[in-house]
Amino acid sequence: MPTTPPPHPATRAREPGAATARQPALAERVRGLGVALGLDAVGFARAEARPEASFLETWLARGYAGEMAWIGRRAAERMDPRRVLPGARTVIAAALRYPGHERPPAPGPARVSGYAAGEDYHEVLLDRLRAVASALGPLAGEPVRSRVYVDTGPVQERVWARLAGLGWVGKNTCLIDPARGSLLFLGVVLTDLVLPPDEPMSDHCGSCRACLDACPTDAFAEPYVLDATRCLSYTTIELREAIPEELREAQGDWIYGCDICQDVCPWNDRAVRHPEADPLALRERLAPRAPWAQASLSFVLELDLESWRRHTRRSAMRRAGYRGLLRNALVAAGNGGDRSLVPQIERHAEGDDPLLAEHARWALAQLERT
Numbered sequence: 001m002p003t004t005p006p007p008h009p010a011t012r013a014r015e016p017g018a019a020t021a022r023q024p025a026l027a028e029r030v031r032g033l034g035v036a037l038g039l040d041a042v043g044f045a046r047a048e049a050r051p052e053a054s055f056l057e058t059w060l061a062r063g064y065a066g067e068m069a070w071i072g073r074r075a076a077e078r079m080d081p082r083r084v085l086p087g088a089r090t091v092i093a094a095a096l097r098y099p100g101h102e103r104p105p106a107p108g109p110a111r112v113s114g115y116a117a118g119e120d121y122h123e124v125l126l127d128r129l130r131a132v133a134s135a136l137g138p139l140a141g142e143p144v145r146s147r148v149y150v151d152t153g154p155v156q157e158r159v160w161a162r163l164a165g166l167g168w169v170g171k172n173t174c175l176i177d178p179a180r181g182s183l184l185f186l187g188v189v190l191t192d193l194v195l196p197p198d199e200p201m202s203d204h205c206g207s208c209r210a211c212l213d214a215c216p217t218d219a220f221a222e223p224y225v226l227d228a229t230r231c232l233s234y235t236t237i238e239l240r241e242a243i244p245e246e247l248r249e250a251q252g253d254w255i256y257g258c259d260i261c262q263d264v265c266p267w268n269d270r271a272v273r274h275p276e277a278d279p280l281a282l283r284e285r286l287a288p289r290a291p292w293a294q295a296s297l298s299f300v301l302e303l304d305l306e307s308w309r310r311h312t313r314r315s316a317m318r319r320a321g322y323r324g325l326l327r328n329a330l331v332a333a334g335n336g337g338d339r340s341l342v343p344q345i346e347r348h349a350e351g352d353d354p355l356l357a358e359h360a361r362w363a364l365a366q367l368e369r370t
């Protein structure tokens with residue numbers, strides 16, 4: 001457990017001004033600004049070391065992060081936002097719902113997780129949060145320091161979103177807002193401005209275990225604990241090497257990520273039945289778009305590096321890399337039973353890349369059996 005860092009000199013210097021900042025009216029103006037900028041929910045939590053955040057240490061020690069060694073490298077910062085922004089007093093957490101694919105999900109030939117099939121959420125959400133951050137000083141009437149993160153730094157956005165009252169963390173390890181479900185992009189503004197914290201929300205999963213039972217790879221070590229090394233969102237995106245053979249059939253037709261444990265969550269059904277307005281067309285930008293909304297495996301297997309670059313411009317799908325996406329598509333092709341893909345798979349089997357060649361041979365052997 002990291003020790004608590006000493007207060008930053010800037011914090012002590014700002015204490016008198018901070019008294020003004022504690023007024024709830026200021027918090028409501030900040031929240032109102034976030035909503036006016038298109039954010040669906042904005043909440044506040046005290047910036048401090050929290051026992052919830054230290055769960056990360058146990059998770060890393062159990063090896064559940066796999067090759068994501070970068071998570072462990074800045075673990076101390078992830079557990080205390082004051083190590084990220086010295087003098088931080090408040091975490092402003094924000095959520096923006098994304099539309100995802102229409103439900104119930106139609107199995108397709110090359111399925112892409114709904115969060116990644118539209119415009120890159122980092123850009124959309126970072127823009128909004130930067131605007132909130134730059135308004136804090138003028139709203140408070142004093143200089144304010146802040147930093148903004150959307151999966152872009154050593155901050156556990158989900159932990160802070162829960163503490164800020166935006167939802168609870170479900171057994172599927174996603175933040176669930178009872179009104180909006182779990183298809184949420186989360187981001188935070190760390191600031192030395194003092195704002196009154198919101199109440200964390202209690203857990204409403206109850207006896208449900210739909211997500212745990214539906215996971216095709218048994219990736220949940222226990223409720224609320226994900227072994228990322230078995231999760232398709234890790235094997236198809238973060239993993240750079242071969243996909244473990246015992247997980248390939250379970251991958252089905254997914255070529256980037258997986259939505260199953262969210263698709264089966266009853267809180268998402270409820271949210272889909274009550275769509276919200278989209279006055280700034282943010283959800284329109286985040287909605288699945290061509291070619292990834294309905295890509296065919298043949299299309300993906302035919303991509304060259306240039307066309308991959310073009311089709312993943314301003315898309316979160318860049319993260320898997322060109323080679324990673326082809327590797328995933330070869331596994332999906334092996335699972336799909338479509339023998340018309342054999343000539344394309346054979347080209348990869350005879351190619352120069354040993355990783356792709358091995359996955360292509362696996363796919364051919366699978367098709368041989370069907």
Ligand code: SF4
Nearest residue numbers: 215231232258260261
């Ligand atoms: Fe399992 Fe898919 Fe959820 Fe990962 S994303 S835990 S593979 S259901």
Ligand code: SF4
Nearest residue numbers: 170171205208211265
């Ligand atoms: Fe919780 Fe059920 Fe949703 Fe899983 S599917 S997160 S158990 S409500």
